[in-house]
Amino acid sequence: MTLTCTLCPRKCSLANGETGSCQARKNINGKLIPLTYGKFCSVAIDPIEKKPLYHFYPGSRILSLGSIGCNFHCKHCQNWEISQPHRSSRKPFLHENTAEEIINKALQNNLKLVAFTYNEPLIQIETLMDYLPKLKKANIKTVLVTNLYINKEPLLNLLPYVDALSIDIKAFNEKSYSTLTTANAYSIVKDNIILCHENNKHIELVSNLVTDINDKIDELKQTANWISSISANIPWHISLFYPTFEYSNKAPLSPDFINKIEETKHLFPLSYVYTRLNQxxxxxxxxxxxxxxxxxxxxxxxxxxxxxxxxxxxxxxxx
Ligand code: SF4
Known part of the structure; x- marks a missing residue:
C-alpha cells in the first residue's frame, strides 16, 4: 500500500519499502515508520551562542543532540554527512537515548537546556512529541535549531513543548530557496515563523549568505522590513557561507561583504542584527x-x- 507522509510540505508518496526524501521515514508494510525514533549520532555540550541563540539564557551551556536526515538538501550544508547520509560513504553511528537518559545527562552536567540540532529535528517529530513533554516536566527548557519546513498542524501540536527556536531563513525568494535547498519553502517558512511568534515562542532568525544566490543588500533590507513587521526585537544573525559539499568550488563571498552589511544595518528597522564582526x-x-x-x-x-x-x-x- 502506498502512503503519503503529511509531516512536511514535500508530502512524499511512499510505496512499500520506500524511504522519504528526508531519509528518516519509511513505508514498511503499510506503516509509516520513523527510522530514527530516539536515535542520535551526535551528543555534545555547546555554548548556547553556537545555536545561535544570543537572547535566550546567554552564557549558558546546552546539551545538544543530533540525528540523521533532513527534508532540505542544501548544497552548502556543513553537516551533510549526517543530514544527507545516503550521499556519504561514512555512515553515522546511531545510538539510542531515552528521554530519561537525556534528562539525567543534562542534570548530571548542571544543564537546564536541551537542543535538538545538527540535522533537521522536525523530521523526528514522534521523538520530539514523546521526549519534549518529559523534558519540560523535568524543568528543562527545550530548543529546536530548525529549517521550519513543516506542515502547520504538526507544528501547532509540537509548539506547546518548545521554548525557543533558532530558525533558518535560507534565502529571500522562492527561486533562491529552491536553488539552495531543493524546496520552494520561502512562503511556508515565513508563515511558520509568524505562527511561532504568535504562539509566544522565543525565536531567533539565521541567514547564511551564499555568493550570487542570496547576497543582495536590497533583499536583506526587504527581509529586515518583513521581520520588523512581526517584531523589531527578533534577533537576526547574518553569516557568510563556507564553500563545502556541492558548493566546494563556489567562490566565497568577499570578507568585505560583512563590512558592507555592518555599514548598512543601521537602515534595518531591527533592534538586534548580528554578524561575525559585531556580536x-x-x-x-x-x-x-x-x-x-x-x-x-x-x-x-x-x-x-x-x-x-x-x-x-x-x-x-x-x-
Ligand atoms: S517528513 Fe520526510 S518523508 Fe515526510 S514528507 Fe517530509 S521529506 Fe517526505
Missing amino acids: TTYCPHCKQALISRRNFEVINIASSNTCSYCKKEVPYLHV
Whole structure:
C-alpha cells in the first residue's frame, strides 16, 4: 500500500519499502515508520551562542543532540554527512537515548537546556512529541535549531513543548530557496515563523549568505522590513557561507561583504542584527553595550533584562 507522509510540505508518496526524501521515514508494510525514533549520532555540550541563540539564557551551556536526515538538501550544508547520509560513504553511528537518559545527562552536567540540532529535528517529530513533554516536566527548557519546513498542524501540536527556536531563513525568494535547498519553502517558512511568534515562542532568525544566490543588500533590507513587521526585537544573525559539499568550488563571498552589511544595518528597522564582526548586544534605548561576545563565548553578560545604564527594560532578552 502506498502512503503519503503529511509531516512536511514535500508530502512524499511512499510505496512499500520506500524511504522519504528526508531519509528518516519509511513505508514498511503499510506503516509509516520513523527510522530514527530516539536515535542520535551526535551528543555534545555547546555554548548556547553556537545555536545561535544570543537572547535566550546567554552564557549558558546546552546539551545538544543530533540525528540523521533532513527534508532540505542544501548544497552548502556543513553537516551533510549526517543530514544527507545516503550521499556519504561514512555512515553515522546511531545510538539510542531515552528521554530519561537525556534528562539525567543534562542534570548530571548542571544543564537546564536541551537542543535538538545538527540535522533537521522536525523530521523526528514522534521523538520530539514523546521526549519534549518529559523534558519540560523535568524543568528543562527545550530548543529546536530548525529549517521550519513543516506542515502547520504538526507544528501547532509540537509548539506547546518548545521554548525557543533558532530558525533558518535560507534565502529571500522562492527561486533562491529552491536553488539552495531543493524546496520552494520561502512562503511556508515565513508563515511558520509568524505562527511561532504568535504562539509566544522565543525565536531567533539565521541567514547564511551564499555568493550570487542570496547576497543582495536590497533583499536583506526587504527581509529586515518583513521581520520588523512581526517584531523589531527578533534577533537576526547574518553569516557568510563556507564553500563545502556541492558548493566546494563556489567562490566565497568577499570578507568585505560583512563590512558592507555592518555599514548598512543601521537602515534595518531591527533592534538586534548580528554578524561575525559585531556580536555585541546593545540596549535598543540608550545604545550602551550590554552583552559582549567573542567566538560564541560571552565575555560580559547582563544580569537582568533591565538596562544597567538607562534602567529601561531590554526587550526580547531572557537571562
Ligand atoms: S517528513 Fe520526510 S518523508 Fe515526510 S514528507 Fe517530509 S521529506 Fe517526505
